[in-house]
Amino acid sequence: MASPRIALVTCPDVLLDPDWDRDLPLAVAGLESAGADPVVVCWNDPHADWAAFDLVVIRSAWDYFKSVEEFLAWADKCAEVTTLANSTEVVRWNVDKRYLGDLSRAGVPVVETRYLAPGDAVGLPDEGEFVIKPTLGAGALFTARYPSKERETAVRQVARMHAEGMTAMVQPYMRSIDVRGERALHFAGGRFLHATRKSAVLVQGAPYDAYKFPHPQLRTWEATAAELDVAEQALAAVPGGSGLLYGRVDVVDGDDGRPRVLELELVEPHLFFYLHPASLPVFVAATVEAAVA
Numbered sequence: 001m002a003s004p005r006i007a008l009v010t011c012p013d014v015l016l017d018p019d020w021d022r023d024l025p026l027a028v029a030g031l032e033s034a035g036a037d038p039v040v041v042c043w044n045d046p047h048a049d050w051a052a053f054d055l056v057v058i059r060s061a062w063d064y065f066k067s068v069e070e071f072l073a074w075a076d077k078c079a080e081v082t083t084l085a086n087s088t089e090v091v092r093w094n095v096d097k098r099y100l101g102d103l104s105r106a107g108v109p110v111v112e113t114r115y116l117a118p119g120d121a122v123g124l125p126d127e128g129e130f131v132i133k134p135t136l137g138a139g140a141l142f143t144a145r146y147p148s149k150e151r152e153t154a155v156r157q158v159a160r161m162h163a164e165g166m167t168a169m170v171q172p173y174m175r176s177i178d179v180r181g182e183r184a185l186h187f188a189g190g191r192f193l194h195a196t197r198k199s200a201v202l203v204q205g206a207p208y209d210a211y212k213f214p215h216p217q218l219r220t221w222e223a224t225a226a227e228l229d230v231a232e233q234a235l236a237a238v239p240g241g242s243g244l245l246y247g248r249v250d251v252v253d254g255d256d257g258r259p260r261v262l263e264l265e266l267v268e269p270h271l272f273f274y275l276h277p278a279s280l281p282v283f284v285a286a287t288v289e290a291a292v293a
């Protein structure tokens with residue numbers, strides 16, 4: 001049988017700075033040694049022939065949130081001519097953090113979240129530190145934490161977001177993150193791969209438009225049974241999510257010490273193979289299997 005042709009989808013900024021996506025060269029090498037024919041392609045490359053691939057795997061399309069409608073239209077078109085992973089249904093659902101509401105309604109423990117769409121009254125917590133962030137975004141863009149005495153600054157952030165057409169999310173600042181960090185559980189082909197841990201990203205007093213280092217003190221982590229349980233509940237609740245090729249579930253602890261989902265990343269999660277080389281063959285096998293299915 002001919003080698004399966006697999007597109008690994010990235011974006012122009014990653015091609016300019018290859019160190020940004022350290023998974024990509026490892027995935028290429030792993031797929032090549034498994035006998036596949038991987039090609040790195042930008043999602044918005046006008047010359048790409050998506051129908052020529054047996055499988056298109058979204059990996060580091062990290063600029064999509066700047067033109068989400070264009071990205072979703074690309075995903076739909078791509079899925080018409082080949083197999084897209086993850087599926088367009090999943091991608092469409094997952095680009096908008098309102099999915100946390102769906103998970104909560106499905107009984108999955110998530111960080112308590114209120115949504116403020118343009119036109120909504122700006123209801124902010126009366127006490128306790130809180131976080132404002134957008135429903136659509138990445139890299140902690142437009143994200144800041146506020147003590148309740150800085151409500152007025154928070155109101156101005158929400159007003160600015162609304163003026164730009166964004167929906168804001170309000171969450172309690174999960175204090176445990178300063179001690180226990182945020183843990184990410186990575187999955188491929190329906191199997192748990194490994195976990196990583198990073199420290200808190202949001203610095204007190206840092207404005208929403210300040211640069212934030214995305215993975216402070218990133219390291220490997222031994223997932224607990226409680227974390228695995230929450231992550232598996234979250235994945236099981238994804239609409240149309242039975243055939244997910246990859247995924248990452250980020251959890252932080254509530255004041256009761258129990259993990260809650262902060263983010264479920266099914267579009268373009270880092271998988272951090274360089275921290276966990278043994279996971280690469282699992283991802284490669286799942287990818288090849290999806291390509292020949």
Ligand SMILES: Nc1ncnc2c1ncn2[C@@H]1O[C@H](COP(=O)(O)OP(=O)(O)OP(=O)(O)O)[C@@H](O)[C@H]1O
Nearest residue numbers: 131137138139140141171172173174200201202263
């Ligand atoms: N409610 C919260 N409590 C404490 N920290 C938070 C909270 N929400 C977000 N953060 C911090 O901000 C970071 C970015 O937030 P989040 O992961 O929700 O959005 P994101 O922009 O999609 O992030 P990324 O794409 O970098 O993973 C988190 O990794 C975490 O450190």
Ligand SMILES: [Mg+2]
Nearest residue numbers: 139140250263
């Ligand atoms: Mg995140």
